Every structure is written in C-alpha cells, then in structure tokens.
Amino acid sequence: MKLIKKQRKIKIREVNVAIATLTKASEKIEWKKLNKKIKKSIVSLNRDCAWVVDWDNLKEMKNLVIWEHTAKSTIIFTCTDKQFVDDSYYMCGTAANELCTLYTQEEFKFWITKERMK
Amino acid sequence: MRKLTDEEKAEILGLKAQIKAIKDRRKVQEVEYPKDGTRYWTISYEVWTGTWTNDLIDKARFDSGNYYETEQEADLEFEWRLLNTRILRSIAILNKEYNWVVDWNNLNQKKWFLCWDMEACELKHDYYYRNRIKENNKYYTSNAKEKLLTLYTQEEFKFWITKEKGK
Numbered sequence: 001m002k003l004i005k006k007q008r009k010i011k012i013r014e015v016n017v018a019i020a021t022l023t024k025a026s027e028k029i030e031w032k033k034l035n036k037k038i039k040k041s042i043v044s045l046n047r048d049c050a051w052v053v054d055w056d057n058l059k060e061m062k063n064l065v066i067w068e069h070t071a072k073s074t075i076i077f078t079c080t081d082k083q084f085v086d087d088s089y090y091m092c093g094t095a096a097n098e099l100c101t102l103y104t105q106e107e108f109k110f111w112i113t114k115e116r117m118k
Numbered sequence: 119m120r121k122l123t124d125e126e127k128a129e130i131l132g133l134k135a136q137i138k139a140i141k142d143r144r145k146v147q148e149v150e151y152p153k154d155g156t157r158y159w160t161i162s163y164e165v166w167t168g169t170w171t172n173d174l175i176d177k178a179r180f181d182s183g184n185y186y187e188t189e190q191e192a193d194l195e196f197e198w199r200l201l202n203t204r205i206l207r208s209i210a211i212l213n214k215e216y217n218w219v220v221d222w223n224n225l226n227q228k229k230w231f232l233c234w235d236m237e238a239c240e241l242k243h244d245y246y247y248r249n250r251i252k253e254n255n256k257y258y259t260s261n262a263k264e265k266l267l268t269l270y271t272q273e274e275f276k277f278w279i280t281k282e283k284g285k
C-alpha cells in the first residue's frame with residue numbers, strides 16, 4: 001500500500017514537471033510569435049514615416065518602448081547616441097506612439113521582460 | 119440583471135469599434151507566406167536550409183521568426199545566439215558570485231546593463247532603478263562591472279548589443 005502511494009507521488013511529480021516544461025516551451029513560442037508581430041509592426045510604422053535609424057546622426061531622436069516597473073506601464077524612451085538594443089527596436093516618435101495603440105500593456109510587458117503581468 | 123443605459127451601450131459600441139480598428143491595422147501589417155519552392159535558412163543546432171512547401175514546419179519557423187532569406191542572415195543570427203548564451207551565462211555566474219538578484223521592487227537597487235555609445239564608439243555601463251529595457255538576465259550588480267568587461271572583447275560586446283559586425 002505504502003509503495004503504491006509512493007509510486008503515485010512520483011507519478012504526480014513527473015506529470016507536474018512535464019506540465020511546467022510544456023508551459024515554459026509554449027511561453028517561449030508565444031513570445032517568439034509576439035516578437036515577430038511587434039517587430040513587423042515597427043518596420044511597417046517606420047516605413048510609413050519614411051524613417052530609418054541613423055546612429056551617425058546624433059540629433060535624430062531614437063525611440064524605444066520600455067517597461068516602467070513602478071507605474072506598471074510602457075513608456076516611450078528617447079535617446080540619440082547610446083544603443084541599448086539592436087536597431088530593430090527603434091522607432092520615430094510617431095511610430096512609437098502608434099505602436100502603443102496596437103498592442104495591450106500585457107503584450108508589451110511580456111515582449112520586453114519575457115514575464116507575464118502579475 | 120439590469121438593462122444597459124444608452125450611455126453604456128454607446129461606450130461598448132465605441133470600444134468595439136476601437137478593437138476592430140486595431141485588429142484591422144494589425145491585419146494590414148500581416149505579411150503573406152513565401153511562395154512554394156522558395157529557398158530559406160533556419161536555425162536548429164546549426165544553420166539549415168530548406169525549401170518552402172507551405173507545411174506546418176515551414177509556417178512555424180516563419181511565424182516564430184526562425185526564417186531567414188539568406189544564409190548570411192542566418193549565420194549572423196546563429197553566431198549572435200552562441201555569443202548571447204555565453205555572455206548571459208557569464209552574467210549569471212558573476213551575479214551568483216556576488217549573491218545578487220535583480221529586484222524591481224527595490225527602487226534603490228542599481229540594475230546595471232551594457233550599452234554601446236555611438237558617439238564615443240565605446241562600451242558603457244549604464245543603470246536604471248525601475249525602467250526595464252531588457253529581460254532580467256541582462257542586468258548585473260555593480261560589483262560585476264569590471265570583471266565582466268575582461269571576459270569579452272569590445273567587438274564581441276558591440277555585436278551582442280547591436281547585432282552588427284564590422285562597422
């Protein structure tokens with residue numbers, strides 16, 4: 001009887017590990033899909049504004065959507081000369097504002113931090 | 119159950135219209151799948167080439183961004199991923215050595231990260247208290263700053279941040 005109980009416990013643990021692994025894998029796929037969608041939106045919005053990131057132009061405002069932890073919301077961060085991430089994340093001001101209307105805060109938080117809204 | 123007021127109905131209709139507009143705008147931005155027979159490159163444990171047959175695997179690769187039109191693009195991404203894994207592992211080891219964990223609820227904790235200064239053309243440490251630009255595994259403690267820089271070259275760090283080489 002004790003042995004059956006022990007086996008059952010082991011089985012349950014195995015199932016829980018499998019579920020956790022699957023959840024992690026599906027989150028990874030979800031993130032990749034969202035990343036592709038948002039990046040595509042950035043390309044398209046920048047194209048609409050005929051804007052291209054130019055690091056040689058230190059007067060050009062390069063905008064980035066980032067996550068503000070205290071406010072629990074996105075903010076548009078502007079920089080001119082310091083590159084934090086690769087070019088595919090940068091936008092002109094109009095594109096950044098427009099991008100913020102296309103996705104939910106939950107989606108942005110997940111995209112930026114790879115964490116779900118708690 | 120109470121009936122909705124005219125104002126509430128109008129508000130719901132307005133919201134529905136907004137949602138539809140967003141969906142429409144997203145749809146416009148959707149790109150069609152490649153044509154059958156298109157050669158493409160993808161990353162598994164190494165760079166692979168494939169021919170588009172519009173099957174589930176092709177679509178899954180495309181939808182998740184694991185689709186590259188040229189071999190060079192795929193090679194560059196593959197190289198970047200290897201470097202990314204190495205640097206992130208180093209950051210994790212250093213943070214563990216100093217017993218440091220990023221804590222966004224601690225607004226006095228400096229979360230350091232690397233950036234590339236385009237004007238000075240050099241690597242810089244920068245920090246934030248609550249603005250999150252990247253995921254957690256890219257932040258490190260101030261104690262790790264110097265040591266981290268000794269582990270990789272400036273070129274490697276630049277490539278890691280900008281995904282660009284040889285400029």
